[in-house]
Amino acid sequence: MADCCGGKNVSEKPDIGNAVKVNGIISIKDKIGSWKSRWSIGRMNYKVNPGLYLIGEPGADSEVFISSNYKMSFDILRKNLNGLNAWIIVLDTKGINVWCAAGKGTFGTEELIKMVDLTGIKDQINHKRLIVPQLGAPGISAHEVAKRSGMKVIYGPVKASDIKSFLKNNRKATSEMRKVTFPVWERLILTPTELIHSLKYSPILFIILFLIDIVIGNNEISIFYSDIIIFAGALLTGTVLFPLFLPIIPVRSFVLKGWIIGLIYILLVDLFAFGTILGNYVHLIMIPPLISFLAYNFTGSTTFTNLSGVEKELKLAIPAYTISGISGLLILVLKLF
Numbered sequence: 001m002a003d004c005c006g007g008k009n010v011s012e013k014p015d016i017g018n019a020v021k022v023n024g025i026i027s028i029k030d031k032i033g034s035w036k037s038r039w040s041i042g043r044m045n046y047k048v049n050p051g052l053y054l055i056g057e058p059g060a061d062s063e064v065f066i067s068s069n070y071k072m073s074f075d076i077l078r079k080n081l082n083g084l085n086a087w088i089i090v091l092d093t094k095g096i097n098v099w100c101a102a103g104k105g106t107f108g109t110e111e112l113i114k115m116v117d118l119t120g121i122k123d124q125i126n127h128k129r130l131i132v133p134q135l136g137a138p139g140i141s142a143h144e145v146a147k148r149s150g151m152k153v154i155y156g157p158v159k160a161s162d163i164k165s166f167l168k169n170n171r172k173a174t175s176e177m178r179k180v181t182f183p184v185w186e187r188l189i190l191t192p193t194e195l196i197h198s199l200k201y202s203p204i205l206f207i208i209l210f211l212i213d214i215v216i217g218n219n220e221i222s223i224f225y226s227d228i229i230i231f232a233g234a235l236l237t238g239t240v241l242f243p244l245f246l247p248i249i250p251v252r253s254f255v256l257k258g259w260i261i262g263l264i265y266i267l268l269v270d271l272f273a274f275g276t277i278l279g280n281y282v283h284l285i286m287i288p289p290l291i292s293f294l295a296y297n298f299t300g301s302t303t304f305t306n307l308s309g310v311e312k313e314l315k316l317a318i319p320a321y322t323i324s325g326i327s328g329l330l331i332l333v334l335k336l337f
Contacts, residue, residue, distance in 0.1 A: 019052040019119075024082020026075055034072050038189065040196040046071045047095035052119035053078075056085035060126040063167065065156070066112065066136070068093040068101050080160040084167075087124065089115050102139030109141045116149050131156045131171070134178065187243040190298075194239040198294055205231060230269060234287050237265045238294025246298075255317040258295025262288030286328035289321045
């Protein structure tokens with residue numbers, strides 16, 4: 001039997017096969033890995049191998065929990081199973097967390113049935129229960145799993161921290177355990193990823209600004225710096241301030257939410273006369289759609305739903321973004337004459 005995550009080796013048990021023993025202790029290395037993943041450093045490689053894991057000394061009556069192979073999801077689960085004897089089946093979700101993988105189909109019925117078979121878990125237990133995280137429910141068809149594998153899917157609580165209470169309550173979740181919350185802190189810890197993604201394209205944007213300054217004859221370096229600060233502020237507004245104020249912006253559409261906060265941002269900039277060669281009209285035309293686009297990217301990280309659905313809303317947004325961009329450029333061209 002293999003060993004990882006600081007767990008102690010136990011005696012060989014041939015009937016457990018290639019199960020990996022883990023513990024519920026989150027090490028400094030684990031914490032650093034999670035921090036790096038939050039900042040998109042090696043994010044797509046932050047995963048564990050699919051397969052069968054065990055925590056404590058699980059037996060025939062021990063519960064079987066299902067996880068994705070995104071290491072942060074796996075670590076959160078094992079941390080909250082600390083002190084218990086349990087089996088963990090890790091599905092191959094390509095390093096994606098449970099919720100997103102359920103939407104993409106990798107945390108799904110077919111993968112679960114396959115891993116139940118490959119791990120041989122039915123030979124290790126005398127019950128037929130599989131505890132699937134509630135956020136993975138969109139990808140798992142309980143009746144199909146029962147029909148094809150003979151296993152019963154039980155949906156656990158939203159938060160792994162409620163697992164022990166869930167088990168004490170005879171594997172029944174209370175209404176609070178079923179509630180999905182998205183408080184300020186949970187929103188803010190997701191912002192580094194969005195910020196890093198936006199910064200990847202920042203050099204291109206700043207080069208364009210520099211070329212515009214040269215073309216229209218504004219050669220003062222201070223003006224260029226002003227433009228950089230304004231657009232850098234727009235990036236921060238779309239990736240950090242937007243998630244912060246998300247629940248209080250009075251519309252459901254993410255495109256409109258972003259446009260509103262973008263409009264507020266640029267009006268405040270112009271109100272305090274933070275000079276820019278692009279001019280107030282160009283600000284109003286180009287900055288709000290930029291922030292709207294950044295805000296829209298946050299859709300996949302949130303529990304909030306769009307009014308018309310992601311794809312439908314984007315079909316309406318793209319023409320608006322295009323018109324705004326072309327209009328802003330036309331104004332700049334007209335300033336040459």
